[in-house]
Amino acid sequence: MRIALAQLNFLVGDVAGNAAKIERAIVEAQNRGAAVVLAPELSLLGYPPKDILLNGALIAAQQKALKTLARSCRSTAALIGWAAPRQGHGKGLFNCASLLYRGKILASHHKTLLPYYDVFDEGRYFEPGEQITICRFQGRRLALSVCEDIWNDKNYWEKRNYAEDPLVKLKSAKPDLLLNISASPYWIGKPKERLGMMAAISKRYRVPLAYANAVGGNDELIFDGSSMVLNAQGKLLVQGPPFKEGVIYADLSGDRRPGPDRPMPEDREAYEALVLGTRDYVLKCGFKQIVLGLSGGIDSSLVAAIAADAVGPKNVLGISLPSRYSSGHSKEDAESLARNFGIGFKTISIEPVFQAYLNIFGELFSGLAPNIAEENIQARIRGALLMAVSNKSGHLVLATGNKSELAMGYCTLYGDLMGGLAPISDLPKMMVYRLARYRNTLGAVIPERVFTKAPSAELKPDQTDQDTLPPYELLDAILEDYIVNETSFKRLKAKYPPATALKVLNTVDRNEFKRRQAPPGLKITQKAFGVGRRMPIACRIEHE
Secondary structure (H helix, E strand, O other): OEEEEEEOOOOOOOHHHHHHHHHHHHHHHHHOOOOEEEOOOOOOOOOOOHHHHHOHHHHHHHHHHHHHHHHHOOOOEEEEEEEEEOOOOOOOEEEEEEEEEOOEEEEEEEOOOOOOOOOOOHHHOEOOOOOOEEEEEOOEEEEEEEHHHHOOOOOOOOOOOOOOOHHHHHHHHOOOEEEEEEOOEOOOOHHHHHHHHHHHHHHHHOOOEEEEEOEEEEOOEEEEEOOEEEOOOOOEEEEOOEOOOEEEEEEOOOOOOOOOOOOOOHHHHHHHHHHHHHHHHHHHOOOOOEEEEOOOOHHHHHHHHHHHHHHOHHHEEEEEOOOOOOOHHHHHHHHHHHHHHOOEEEEOOOHHHHHHHHHHOOOOOOOOOOOHHHHHHHHHHHHHHHHHHHHHHOOEEEOOOOHHHHHHOOOOOOOOOOOOEEOOOOOOHHHHHHHHHHHHHOOOOOOHHHHHOOOOOOOOOOOOHHHOOOOHHHHHHHHHHHHHOOOOHHHHHHHOOHHHHHHHHHHHHHOHHHHHOOOOEOOOOOOOOEOOEOOOOOOOOOOO
């Protein structure tokens, strides 16, 4: 039996465009002799659809598209993900996988486990199904499932999110093939974890497993693809390339076909994810070009690299925005970076505007020592200038802040927090250096001095980040434990200097108001700021 996995990149809400992609995959699979082709979870709507699920016209458009796709399935069946209407009390939809063949729906499965954690909120829209669906096709018993349905194996996970495991039915049902369609978002290390889980399931239930995952970026989320087929012994037969669209084939009776021999190195994996997420965000939002401020520092250098690799150097404009506090080497490094990449480069001094602000506030600020007010004025001038360029030319502005800064509020509202997308807002500072080093292995485009000089916002004389923040190695470790691992202060103060740990936690908590106003950022760690971390602003959190 030949299986086809349609690892496709969908645009949320574009039912007609998404259906056309699926139809092309069906036609190709039929021409290649596949018995069944799998399209990802909610593939007709795209994932995550969020509140467009409340749009009745789009739900109806799916049903029409599904009928058309069913007629296309002449010699190959297709398992398609869509939002199916339901009647009665409760939610009005199922997260559904329907098996189409020769103009008919042979069987449908309603997703049983609806994720409610991190970036997921499926219980807001969907009613859960009851169990794994078993159907017959070409003399075989097929088990149908959707994404989370197979992520609760009690033999694999120490702590599970749900009381019930839908897969236990497989013991008695004894299917010939387990099919799973998914929209499983990426974070660093997840492809490896996912493969291990899939292998454990197929081996435990002694059933081949075919898994089709979405690929591409939708808002903050990045989908890596990495679709796969495993045999009943848990051995990988084929795996789709990460971060690339395509249709992958596997013969269940055959040997392992060529595919990734080993997991992609972590830094390359993360970098390629950011490039894909940035490219899709820019293009799917209707932009073609990018503009960003180039300070000559490591953050803007990495964002410039990601931008150039995402949309091409000719579609990126870097602008140096120096002030009286900008060092000569920062201006030189910004220009060198732009030249090395071949991106556009302009210099706009903010000094005349900054001086005008100081003149305006001269009387009001008289007798008061310079402080953060003067520093933030500079950042906001830069933000206003970049937005003016965006408005005039149609470029999308990229924010260049990292996760460490965002956590500590070491950023300026309406200044460096301004932009349409923050590609590295989920990268701790030390990871920024790592990924920049990785990018230089592909070509030494980021000047060496950018890696070795002390990081500085250059908003006052002789300023460095460590005037305000702990050393980044220490800060990033504390943030990882607090934000990602949700470690208590009681345990943190036993691991780190207690006063430093407490200051970091209080500062993180206090700056939620800034993060709420930040541009969307690409998620590449297990816990990113934004939709997956929902904290109150007006609150008091006691750390003891």
